[in-house]
Amino acid sequence: MILGSGWGGFKLLRDMDKKSYDVVAVSPRNHFVFTPLLASTSVGTLEFRCITEPVRGYRDVEYHQAWSDAIDFEKSKVDCTLNLPKVPRTYIHKSPTETLEDTNKFTLDYDHLILAVGSYSNTFNIPGVKEHAYFLKEVADARKIRARVLECFERAEMSRSDEERNGLLHFAVVGGGPTGVEFSSELHDFIREDCSRLFPDLMNHVTLAVYDVAPTILASFDKSLAQYCMNKFKRSGIEVRTGTVVEKVEDGKLILKDGKEVPFGCLVWSTGLTENPLTASLEGKVLKSKNKRILTDGYLRVLDPNGKVIPNVYALGDCATIKDHELPQTAQVANQQANYLRKSLNKLAKNPEKSLEEVVQPFSFKNRGSMAYIGNWEAVVDMTKVNDNAKESGRLAWVFWRSSYLTMSVSMRNKMLIPMYWFMTWVFGRDVSSFQEYDRFKKLDA
Amino acid sequence: MILGSGWGGFKLLRDMDKKSYDVVAVSPRNHFVFTPLLASTSVGTLEFRCITEPVRGYRDVEYHQAWSDAIDFEKSKVDCTLNLPKVPRTYIHKSPTETLEDTNKFTLDYDHLILAVGSYSNTFNIPGVKEHAYFLKEVADARKIRARVLECFERAEMSRSDEERNGLLHFAVVGGGPTGVEFSSELHDFIREDCSRLFPDLMNHVTLAVYDVAPTILASFDKSLAQYCMNKFKRSGIEVRTGTVVEKVEDGKLILKDGKEVPFGCLVWSTGLTENPLTASLEGKVLKSKNKRILTDGYLRVLDPNGKVIPNVYALGDCATIKDHELPQTAQVANQQANYLRKSLNKLAKNPEKSLEEVVQPFSFKNRGSMAYIGNWEAVVDMTKVNDNAKESGRLAWVFWRSSYLTMSVSMRNKMLIPMYWFMTWVFGRDVSSFQEYDRFKKLDA
Structure with missing residues (x-):
């Protein structure tokens, strides 16, 4: 189960081996945005839809257009709320006690959970x-x-x-x-x-x-x-x-x-x-860095407050970083992490008796450089x-x-x-x- | 002065002879919409911007992104309200009594006025x-x-x-x-x-x-x-x-x-x-048809409640029709009317001593047929x-x-x-x- 459809999440849901895993994706956004060209679209150099890729295009992925509200690591469950308008009251016949709010809430079980929920813009609490x-x-x-x-x-x-x-x-x-x-x-x-x-x-x-x-x-x-x-x-x-x-x-x-x-x-x-509402809700359940990112070990496995691995829970991209190996919050990192995790999980599926440490090396970031358009x-x-x-x-x-x-x-x-x-x-x-x-x-x- | 940027107004503001007339355009919408393909964009067969043409592209036209609120035919004035957000209070230093609302209101004078403001969708007052x-x-x-x-x-x-x-x-x-x-x-x-x-x-x-x-x-x-x-x-x-x-x-x-x-x-x-707020505001000032369209004579000149021509005021497109010659509310009519009016006014400019009747024949609509996409x-x-x-x-x-x-x-x-x-x-x-x-x-x- 993959939460998020950004650089990390989208790449994973596209590339994961669907023969080994049933991929479930949860993201409030039904598309991936090619963020490096977002600035171009904001002034009309490019059209908006040139830089989006719909998640729905991948038929072998079960997709839910929803927010992830809370995660229960013990029961392997995620509570979600649809990012869609509520159904009209007209349609609810079955249980008269059910509120409209309820119809948009649901819970999903997972075997493996991948957190790729990204982050929010930081206002540093500056008023206005x-x-x-x-x-x-x-x-x-x-x-x-x-x-x-x-x-x-x-x-x-x-x-x-x-x-x-x-x-x-x-x-x-x-x-x-x-x-x-x-x-x-x-x-x-x-x-x-x-x-x-x-x-x-x-x-x-x-x-x-x-x-x-x-x-x-x-x-x-x-x-x-x-x-x-x-x-x-x-x-x-x-x-x-x-x-x-x-x-x-x-x-x-x-x-x-x-x-x-x-x-x-x-x-x-x-x-x-800065952190988004989901990562904020994990306070006390996972280990976090000073700047509020989820901490993982070298294999991208999420750590609990005592620094122990939470089984089958991974995190990558902007919302996470590796303990003692702070990573920049860039598309490049998320992309490489997604690649790494896909390979790791696919290897794990083929060698179910082995542990992650036995089948792959820890993740290491290869900085391929950076670039920026400076006009004219x-x-x-x-x-x-x-x-x-x-x-x-x-x-x-x-x-x-x-x-x-x-x-x-x-x-x-x-x-x-x-x-x-x-x-x-x-x-x-x-x-x-x-x-x-x-x-x-x-x-x-x- | 042209009110509206639809089939009639946009065609006129584009094609009018700018050597004979200073063209002023007022429309809440800063672009023309090629309406026949609007249905295509609503499902994504075409992208939205494929069917729009910006009014600003015509540098020889003075354009105001505004609603026309009221017309004073005697004083040849139009009251307008900008269809833009109000300026922040910060910017108003000059007169402390001026409200933010005031900063978006202005009045324009005209020599010739062309009403091409279109119409609103008719709900027939069906509730909901x-x-x-x-x-x-x-x-x-x-x-x-x-x-x-x-x-x-x-x-x-x-x-x-x-x-x-x-x-x-x-x-x-x-x-x-x-x-x-x-x-x-x-x-x-x-x-x-x-x-x-x-x-x-x-x-x-x-x-x-x-x-x-x-x-x-x-x-x-x-x-x-x-x-x-x-x-x-x-x-x-x-x-x-x-x-x-x-x-x-x-x-x-x-x-x-x-x-x-x-x-x-x-x-x-x-x-x-049905009529829009501007044409509704002309109640009692102009002659109207049973279905609330402004009535003009054969030369597209607006008639007052007594059936007399209001000098230098013309109307065309969906908002108007010719007295005793009901016209369909289609792009084709507006287009032909705009062509006719452009020619009439340009001729009038070249023969200022003559009246409209002396330089042109009345408008007559040539039905070139109609078409509709029916799928597949x-x-x-x-x-x-x-x-x-x-x-x-x-x-x-x-x-x-x-x-x-x-x-x-x-x-x-x-x-x-x-x-x-x-x-x-x-x-x-x-x-x-x-x-x-x-x-x-x-x-x-x-």
Whole structure:
């Protein structure tokens, strides 16, 4: 039984040997999102559906579109709630005492449990972030950002003061990691290539800034690449405000620690990750790291509070890390872990009399490097973990960036769609249609 | 000044001679929707953005994303409200008495006013329709239907009784006009081609029915074509329940006039059109037809309650009709009217000393026929208005249907995207990813 349909969970449910195991998948999300290209979709360089793969495509997997609420390790049971609307009252004839809420709850048994539930965006409990910022983890997030950016331009076009225009057209990105950098770059491309054509009069009111607590952006990259990106951003007019601490967010306003107030039209928050409700519910039942990740042994087996292996329970991806071997929270790690676990479990199935230690070596992470798009057909690629000199920045890195992601994207459908949209964007620009509610009656009722 | 961005308004704002006129467009929707293919997008045969064209693309048009609230014909003014979120309070420094609501209101002057504001779906005041039915007029509607259909299948997969499954998987379409028929056909294709693969066990619980008060569906088509479609639907298992009157709609349940109750999972309502809030606000200021459309003379000039021409005010498309020459509410009419009005106004600009009567003939509608997709690569095409024998049904009509729509779709971008998606759907099937909110915290808060 696999919980989650991200990099770890989706890969496992696809690749597990279905002859040895009956695979049951539980995830509130009925698709996998190719997260490295999520920033591209948020401004319309790519269409949303180019980067998703439906879980339902795998007919040999029993899938439930549901949240996992609680796990009982002793009884090998998971309590779930469907992430679907409740059935209408009309349909419940059998037991009049059953509430609508009940009809969405169910419990599943497992033989082997794999936790790949990922994590939530970390707001560091800064007030107002949850209410006023956009995150960038799901397609729904990207869709909201896309609508919001267009709204800001339309609204600014109708504004009566420059102050208002400057505020609405300040795009703030908090967090200078790869996600924040890629989103800023994509947004910058969108503004420069499309908005400048559609709203030429507004261009000198637009500002785009990346805020980070650290002294540099792309801190996880090789220093020279981080510097290259900083220079590139400076040249293209993206402000980099490092060493900045955000204390509070209000509607349309960032309040910094030094007391400065920065009005913004759209705020994207990508500072890091924290536990989600399921991993939070495991408090006291499993061993956790300081930053609230589930701790496993080298074989990805979940440990109980005393550090002992919980039988048949594994964890991988963002929600977990190996005890004394902290892993980065990246797609690459989840992917390698999923590969490792698939092989381990398949070997175990073939040698049921043996233990995991007897059939496989512990997991070890091979850092294949990292890359980030930095705008205007340029990227940075850092493979210094593989070879000291293997780093590249600029146009060539961009070609590498695009071709690796294309190779990695899962289905043939998307391998065709993605380059097609890249081409379309290059030729025709990005689509700026925005689909809201247009029924005035409904609007007035609301 | 053009109000509306549908078939009439969008065509005019695109084609008007910008040397003779400064074109101002007001529409709550920032794009044009190619409505004939809307049903295709609602099940994923096409992607939503394939059938939209952004208004912002036309730089020589001053565009406001706003509702028109009220028109003052004497002062030649239109009051508008932006269809955009209010600016944050932070930004309003100038006048402390101004409310946030005020910042979204503005007034525009016009020399020539063109009303092309369309119409709303008619619920005939049947209780519960507005709350429980989906319409099919905007991209947002199609998007909601797409999510709902998938939800019904996922929910039914988890149901504990056949009764529940049958209810959730009854898809009801009320209204047997071309929209209702095309939607049913597309939905049937989706169920047969994709859902049958993804949810094979649910297939014998699925029912799809078209309800209509009239004794036939496609009543506006040639009798033999309507009959062809009825037979075709019968063969492919789409029930046609003509002569059925819906009295009330409750959550998940249709209540018919004969007292029967029909549980449904998804209800699509396409029975006809009625006035929208703007045309309603013109009550007493303009002459209206019995079915609440604005009446114009043969030159599309709006008439006042005494039947006199209101100077420089024109109306076309669904919201209007010609006095004593009732026009159908179709894209074809709006399109021809827009063409006519463009030519008239351009001629008037070149001969400012002359009146409209002196430069052009009154508008006359040329019925070029109608067509509808009826599923499984078949269509019906009715051109008996052009030539008595010009009707066609089946595969050849389908080829004609696809190629005409492709020719009519506006931008080169969409002329490339649409066949590409047709091909993708044929090869890979439709995408079944559904993008909802996945943040459990947010869900719990709501």
